[in-house]
Amino acid sequence: MADRHHEPETRAPDRPPRPWARRLAVVLALALAGPGLAPVPPAAAEEVAVEDETGAPDYSAVTTDMAARRLVREGLLVEVSLFPTELGGPDDPLNRVYIPAAGAEARDLAIGEFLRFGDEGLIDRLRVVPEYEGDSKVPRRIVMFGSHSEHGDEAAVAVTVELW
Numbered sequence: 001m002a003d004r005h006h007e008p009e010t011r012a013p014d015r016p017p018r019p020w021a022r023r024l025a026v027v028l029a030l031a032l033a034g035p036g037l038a039p040v041p042p043a044a045a046e047e048v049a050v051e052d053e054t055g056a057p058d059y060s061a062v063t064t065d066m067a068a069r070r071l072v073r074e075g076l077l078v079e080v081s082l083f084p085t086e087l088g089g090p091d092d093p094l095n096r097v098y099i100p101a102a103g104a105e106a107r108d109l110a111i112g113e114f115l116r117f118g119d120e121g122l123i124d125r126l127r128v129v130p131e132y133e134g135d136s137k138v139p140r141r142i143v144m145f146g147s148h149s150e151h152g153d154e155a156a157v158a159v160t161v162e163l164w
Contacts, residue, residue, distance in 0.1 A: 060134050062077075077138065081095050097138075121148075122156060125147045140163060143158065
C-alpha cells in the first residue's frame with residue numbers, strides 16, 4: 001500500500017465537513033459578464049492559442065466558456081471551484097473557473113495548507129481572489145487570504161497560486 005502521508009488532505013465525499021469550514025466567510029470576487037459571455041463559432045474556438053511566441057503558457061485568448069470547455073476536453077484546462085468546496089465553498093456554477101491542468105496540483109497543495117491551518121485553529125475565514133488578464137476566462141493567478149475572526153481582516157496567511 002502506498003504511503004499517502006505527504007499528499008494534500010482533501011475531504012472525502014462521505015466525510016462530514018470540518019466544523020470550522022462552515023464558518024469560513026465566503027467572499028468570491030468573480031469576474032462575470034462582459035464580452036466573454038458571447039458564444040463563438042466552433043471554428044474560432046479551435047483556433048485559440050494557448051502559448052505566446054516564446055512557447056510560454058498564455059490563456060489570454062480564451063475569452064468564452066465555449067473555448068474554455070473545448071480546452072477542458074483536450075485536457076489543457078480543468079474546471080474547479082474558485083472557493084474550494086473542501087473549505088466550505090459552494091458547489092455552484094457561479095463558483096466554477098477554468099484553470100490550466102498544470103496549475104491544479106499547486107492549487108491542491110494550497111488547499112491542503114489551508115485545511116491544516118483551519119484544523120490548527122489559525123484561520124476561520126478565507127477570501128479567494130482570482131486575477132485575470134484582459135477578457136480571459138482563465139485566471140492568471142488565484143490569491144487566497146486566510147485570517148482569524150479574533151484578529152480582524154488582517155491576513156494571517158496569504159498564498160498566491162500562479163497558474164500561467
